[in-house]
Amino acid sequence: MQSAATSAPLPTVNQLLEHLREHQKEVERVRQNYIFVVDEEEQEALKNSGFRTVETNTYEIRYNGPWEVTTLIARNGQPLSSADPSKNREQSDRMMRMAQQSLSRLASDPLAEGSSLNISDFLAADDLTNMRREDFQSHHVLIFDFFPRPDFKPESAKAKFLKSLAGTIWVDEQAVQLIRLQAHLINNVSYGGVLVSVKKGLSIVMEQRKVNNEIWLPSYSEFHGETRAFLSHDRANLVRHYRDYRRFRVGSVVKPLEEGDPAPGEAPQPAQQPQGSPQR
DSSP states (O other), X not given: OOOHHXXXXXXXXXXXXXXXXXXXXXXXXXXXXXXXXXXXXXXXXXSSSSEEEEEEEEEXXXXXXXXXXXXXXXXXXXXOOSHHHHHHHHHHHHHHHHHHHHHHHHHHOTTOSOOOOOHHHHHHHEEEEEEEEEEEXXXXXXXXXXXXXXXXXXXXXXXXXXXXXEEEEEEETTTTEEEEEEEEEOSOEEETTTXXXXXXXXXXXXXXXXXXXXXXXXXEEEEEEEEEETTEEEEEEEEEXXXXXXXXXXXXXXXXXXXXXXXXXXXXXXXXXXXXXOOO
């Protein structure tokens, strides 16, 4: 038996994409009020199939503008020595100051390099197609395939990378929030002539969930890829698990995420939801 959500007319792609972009920009603004922890697993591929974890680093993460600022707090489950956290905190503070300086440059030069790869970057560079409905993690979602817009002109190294990515996104239909992005590199990408290259087939996964009944924050990510620089060759396999979300700005309420908190459900305010209309 179909639910009302699954039987309702699909929204137009253009209308939904516009709201999705607005909501994601709001997420990336509000996330600067949060600090959280990520366990990053460095993995290596097994000969037959699958991966095994060779090292796990635990970081405390916060954002300044589009920049991710990390502080290493544990390695392989063991907290750093009493001297190490202080050293890493100093490094984190330096990164925050550098990010603040970069924000000033970004205001005058929107193509400035160095910012983290954000979901809003994908939404700005891509077109969506093949809209359909499915259930994902017990929620009604809209699923799209995406590919680079023909008129998207890359003018930075990050934009050049985005120009060669295609994949699929999952959008919570009620909240109009992206909850999963899965992308792969469809072409080899080179920088500085042929000095640095990223090999076709690289894959990325990003997931978000709702926190504090206010904001959607990263919950899981994967990166599997192969790069070449000069005569060196590197293959990276990273998996990130995010946890312990809390507000840290002055005047805000510190409220850790509860175990039973709902996954994606409602859009953060003041974003508006699009009205359903027949698919174009």
